[in-house]
Amino acid sequence: MIPEQATQAWIATMGPEAIARSNSYFEGGYFLMLAGWAVTVVSCILLIWLKLLPRVRDGIEGRIKNGFVQGAILVIVATIALSILSFPLDLYAGFYREHQFGLATQTLPAWLSEFAIGFGINLIISALFISGLYQIVKRAPNTWWIWGAGVTGAFMALMIAIAPVFIAPLFNTYTPMEPGPLRDDIIAMAQANGVPANDVYVFDESRQSNRVTANVSGLFGTTRIALADNLLERVSPEGVRMVMAHEIGHYVLRHVVSILVFTLFVVAIVFALLGTAMTRLIGDGRWGIRSVGDPAGLPLVIAVAATLFTLATPLFNNITRFHEHQADIFGINASREPAGFAETALLLSEYRKMQPGPLEKWLFYTHPSGYDRIHMAMTWQAHEMEAGRYPQGPLGPPEGYRPDFVVVDGGE
Ligand SMILES: [Zn+2]
Known part of the structure; x- marks a missing residue:
C-alpha cells in the first residue's frame, strides 16, 4: 500500500457520519468567528452612540486624579458592558453547541461558574494591561506602538509563566x-x-x-x-x-518563546495600523473622545482592533501551524509510532475537519489537518520500513479498526 492509499484507509475508518459531523462542527466555527466579530463591532457602535464611556469619564475625573486608575475604571465599564452584550453568543458557542456535538461534559451551573471565574480574571487582566497601554500612548503618542508591543510581550511572558501556577488550577486539578x-x-x-x-x-x-x-x-x-x-x-x-x-x-524546540516573538511582530503591525485608524476616526474630538490616548475611546479601539485582529487571524494561525508541524515531525521521530499518530489524528477530528482545501487550511488551521498528519505518519512508516528500521506491518489501519469516537445521541 502506498502512503496515500493508507491515509485514505485510516480516514475511511471514521465512517461517513463522523466525517459529516466533524466537517459541520469545524465549518460552523468559521461562522462563529465572523459572528463574534460582528457582535463585538455592533456592541461597540452601540456604546459609542450612547457615549457611555465619555459620560463615565466626565463623572469620575473630578474625583479621581490618577490617570491609570481612571483608565482602569473605564476599561472595567467597557468590559462589563461588552460581555453582557456578547453573552448570548458565548453561551451558545461555549455551552449549547459543545453539547450538541457531544464534546462537553459540564452541566449549565458548572459551566456558568467557570465562565464567571474566567470573566473575573479577564476583567482584572484587561484593566491592568489596557490602562497600562493608555499610559504609554499618552507619554509616547507617535511611537507607542513599538513600546506597546514590547510591553505586550513582557505581559504575555508573565501571563504564560504564572498561568500553570495561578490560573490553570482554578479550572482543573x-x-x-x-x-x-x-x-x-x-x-x-x-x-x-x-x-x-x-x-x-x-x-x-x-x-x-x-x-x-x-x-x-x-x-x-x-x-x-x-x-x-x-x-x-x-x-x-x-x-x-x-x-x-x-x-x-x-x-525542546523552545516553541513558547518562538511563537511569542513571531506574534509580537504581528501585534506591533496591528498596533501601528490601529494608531493610524484611530487618529483619522477621532479627528479633533468626535463622539466625546478627546484624543487617541483618551480611554473613553476604548469601544472604538476595540471595534477597530477586533477588525484588524480578525483580518490577522490567518497570520496567527500560520505561525502556530508552522510550529505544530515541527512538533509533529519531532514527535514521530522521537516516538516512532505512526499508527499511534494516525489514531490520535482521527480522534482530533471530533473537533477539527479532516480534509480541508488549501485555502481553508491557510485561513483557519492552527494545526496540520488530520489528513496531513496521517499522511505524514504513513510516509514516515513507508520509508522506515523500506530502510529496514521499522517492523514490516500493515501500512494503514489494522483489520477491523474503528476509532473510539464519543457517541452523540440526538444532542443529549
Ligand atoms: Zn502542539
Missing part, C-alpha cells in the same frame, strides 16, 4: 501521573531528548469535555508537560507516546 510503564516510558523519552522532566502531569479535562488533549505550559521555572485524563482513557499507549513526543517537541 493537576496531579502527577500514576507510576507505571507508560509514565516511565514518557519520562525516559523526555530525558532522552534533553528535557529535565521527573514528572508528567495529568489534568481532569473530563470535568469540562471529552477532548483528547495535552499541552506544554509555563515559562522560565514553571514549564511543565501535562496530558488530559481523556487521553489516557481513550487512546492506546502508542497514541499517548506519540502525543507526549509531540509535546516534548514543543519544549
